[in-house]
Amino acid sequence: MFGLEYRTLLLKDIIEILDISEEALSVEEIRKRLGYSNSVTILKSLKELIEFINQIDGQDKFSVELMNPKRGYFKLKRFSTNLQSLFELVFSQDIAYDILLELIEKRVVYKVNFCLTHNISAATLYRKIQQINQEVAAYNIQISYGNEIKFKAEELNIRIFSYVFIWSTSRQFPNIFGSNTKPNMNFFAEEVLKYLNIPYSSLQIELLSIWIFIYSNAISRKKELSLTEEQFDIIQAFTLPKKPEFFSQWSNLDWNMLLVTMYNSDLYDIYLPLSINIESNTLKKMMKSQKLFLMILESYFSVLNNYDKEKLSENWAKYYLAYYFTNYDSEPSKNTTHILNMETFQSAYPNYWKRFENFWLEFIQQVDDPHHYDAMKVPCLLMIIRFYPIEKFGFPPSEISLFLSTDTSLSFSEFLKQAIYLRFRDQYMIQFVSEVSDAEIIVATNPFDKNQIRVDQEFLVVSSQMREVDFNSLKELFEKLQM
Template structure:
């Protein structure tokens, strides 16, 4: 992400892997999952992470156990790993370079080298790595006596906000030089001006965006939209600019309002009239989106079509406005695709049909950010449980009626959040047969799986049932 060191990335990925496991993870498995670095580098980062945790946390709060024979285990009392992640990212030299240049816009090279204790050649190399990542945003940094950042002003502001939001998350994690009460007060006043009913958390996000925007205003950085962008944004009617935003232009205010509106992930309930802008701009992507969605999922009712169309249009606007790169999303993993595929294969199969159909028409949306945000929108419109796979089971047990009922209830409840299980009275209808003894093989079809269970239904029994269900689902999808 933006050229952060490989050491920082490894530490973040180590925490992600370990946080998804409750037991020890063999070191060789950790190395295998971090396939972009050799085992010496991974072990070095692991040892550094161990020392950082031991230095900054009490064992009962957060600890990393490294056992020569069993592997590595992470313990977190409250599940809060973000403070640790914020600590080692904010100590990364690249992050310090980025934040310094974004805040100051023009930084003496010699002074930055002295502050960060790096040579001029090292700084040049770091800037070259940063520019590779910034190219996604049409932004770059130049090196001479001063380091400057160039590119579309709205993208520079978004990059600044993205770093604040993804790394710091809240004002309290920012340096003491930031006037936190000022931005908290400004966030409250903006909410009042826009009649937003915002939670404390939402106001915190808004305060970070205001911080990024106000920094630019104070540095006399003006927004420089293209003629087409200016025409597009002018079609969106927004409330008047409040007087307390001294020094802000109408374009600065418009930028903020549209950012709040398109950032549906923040949960702001801001409503704008899109009638004119939707008529002005091309609406074909939204039409193709709706058609692709109906093809893969279900017909959209006439009553909800306008609501969904606006939701889709806002989503596509967000894709253009917050054009986040793949490296950033992979770094912070807001949606774990591998887990989604494993837990909800039916739903993800339908989503893939929808998405491939849509991007075949509009390949410019074929990005990790767009796919992730549209998956979240799809889940918002059609809940995951709507497409839980239906699996029929047959209980082949020589037990009392109440004991058999107990087994069926245990199995159904255990898999309630993933599958729609139906116990049938006819073994021929079932895909999975469970029972306290093995049925005659002559009674089974080749596509049926029989699992022998104990009367107490152990965790191992449930695990074997799960594997049989997953095999049946694979057969259904294929």
Template sequence: MMNVEQYTTEPLFGLDKEFLLKNQLLQILDNSSNYLTFKEIAHHFRGISIDVLQQTCRKIQSDFLEWYSVEECELVIHPQLGARLLRKKIPFKALIDAYACQEISYTLLQELFRYRELIASDFYENQHVSESTLRRKIKRINQSLAHYNLRITFAYKIKLTGSELAIRSFYFYFLFLFYRQLPAVPGIAEQGFFESKAIKIQNHLGLTLSLKELGVFSLIYYVHEHGVHSGTPLRLTEKENELFHQFDFPPKPNFLNNWSFNDWQFFLLFTMATDLFEQDFDIATRDVLVPLFVFESLAWGQAFKMAFGQLTSEEQALVHEAIQKSLVLSYFISIDDEFFRLFQVINFETFQQQNPLFYQRFEQFWNDFRFKVPALDSSSFKFTSLMLASYFSPLDTQLYSVKIAVYSEVSSHFNYYLANRLKSQFKTKYDFVFITDFQQADLIITTFELPAEECYETPQIIIDPLLTSNDLLLIDQWIEKMIVKESDLLLSMSDI
């Protein structure tokens, strides 16, 4: 039976359940090229009736008829076949954003990040909501913001509280979620000022950014400039200070005369850590002989080797870079799984259905890695790891290579027979290379014990000619131990 991802509609950042339901319904329909019956759709949800799903689909259908032409986007509902989304010219994300921007929660967060405080009565009168409704909404938003060490207080004024570092970090991802680039953000006065300053910073750092990258870079600059302009100084904790001292930064440009050096360092580290650019922003670790986060990087490589194969030195360097960025970013913001899901960049269940063998190996890798490095056990880094894994080992999957020498007392033809059976049994896990030289082999598989002097210290496993399940288990366990031993040796060498 096909794996089905089950959704819940618990409020996130105060977003209404109806919005979350529409969001998830559109994801499900967009992942199907055919009609889905409402019974099939209901399998994706817990506690949502078919009647509610039908009503919600009709609301979406009505909205689309109002917003889009049939040539752009259409939700077709058939009394027997179910529902089908025909999206022709409209990006999927635009459908979700159109709903999100109508949410009071979105408006409240947008204005609070922009102004830091609001007159409560003005806001709920302008938004045509009661004070009690707004209080309930803020209570829900605070449940989500607590993960980011942020809080909204409600009195005569509605205020956003939290460290300046946390506010700037979250504000960027909030804007990036909906707009991706500065030119797309509505309501920013003097947008050209922020874009021109971003270009000056680019030139100061000697960067070469594409137009799209410059749009994102300008968005990050806007958030940080906005934070500086708010007048709240950027105070670092002892832990954050220690992190900053691990790096050397380029000098702060004179034209950022209202920025402290902490503002400048944070801007550069944060920008680098987002992993949205192929630039190092002229940041270097101070002790090049002792790189940061070596254990985490080697643990990733060890887990990858167990599931896919040995990394090259260049690939290991890419892993280290990705892990360093993720762990540096975690000092500023740790994107939880529900927030990550809103970015609509990956559906792990769909990927699994499309690439079952690869994903089976990836899950083996991921479970091993996250056990060793729980600090990176998140959907966002799982996605980063999946991107790296599919880059290093294409989706047809290069298997771990093992040199095997097969020997039996029966005949050479029986050796070939055993080799083919072994290859068939382990074809999704290992790439067996069969050789006749015992000395060059990683393992000898034989139907009777060979004299030690003939094996040249190569280990041997004695199997039954019938090649039983226990024989297969012994072979599998031995190879896994061999991989672990090699990986442990690599890790121990890194500690020297």
């Protein structure tokens, strides 16, 4: 990742694991959650983390404590809204981080000065840049090596990479760019959102301020955007608001690209009317794909009303057109599996996943350029969930009929029914029946006359408290019926 050292990435992952854990963790528990490394290395990293924390302890607006309540157990305790200072301190020990951040801000790194400042040889710097180049190639970025070290890429790719790097390492505006820079960028970000008359939160201001810094910094260094024919066609197709007066130093193209970036990000409730130009092959393909997507989607889920069709089509256009500006393989989503872990989703909602997977397979088989959609699968799943809720579409096509027999009150029997329903509602459609003869599964908390049970019916005796073992046994019967 960006040429960062294994040690740096390990520390980052350990911090994130400790931060989300409510309980103290042993070194072995941390190792299991990491899924890599070993206990000796992790313990060494934890000791290093304590040293980092001691360096920032007592700073205003930030206080964090790594607790060791029991020998060999660790818990991260913090008293602030984020861990930015800690992350920046960890990353700042890594040469790759310093190289990239300096390049993003100044656009040039002077070899001699950098080597003297960081007390490294020119050969070490060269090897590090070679490593960085290997890991940022997917972003269509390379770094040249000489007396002057610079980005070697299209200006738009440099700006996109700059955002991805800052977002991936900081999740917000880095303090390293200077104490006055962040307030200024936040001010302009809020002005943009007010100018566009769209709702916003402090987080949306923060993320937009990163983009505005990247653009403003590039403009101040006379870096100009140039677009491909496809990109230009897309920009021309949008009806875009006029550039505001407070961006007098920006070109119209810079402003238009910022708007399209906001639109494609799906972070802002921004509507940019799209005029379909029949002369544009790019937009022709987008419309054809959009129509096919909606037709197949409705066949697997349900027909949408006109309003939802329009909103879904608008979202589809965002994802489709973003491909022409951003390499999806390099999107921040690649490094945010914690947002939507696909294995966890499949396990939690198997029926919804199966329905989506069948839809996606048929769609991909019918498009002309399947590679275009390689990294759109997860964004499209999230988009579809907005229009087809899991609660409504996450059930299997057939019901499972269940008869519940208890030796307690009717009220308690109803409670058990609700407990069973809530436990399995995202996986199975359970229909409680009043007659034994209508049931596929009979669940009883009391002795039951087995003469009433047919050979094609399943029978299960459970505790009246419905313990975990009872739920697991019932799940096995559900799975058996679904096979």
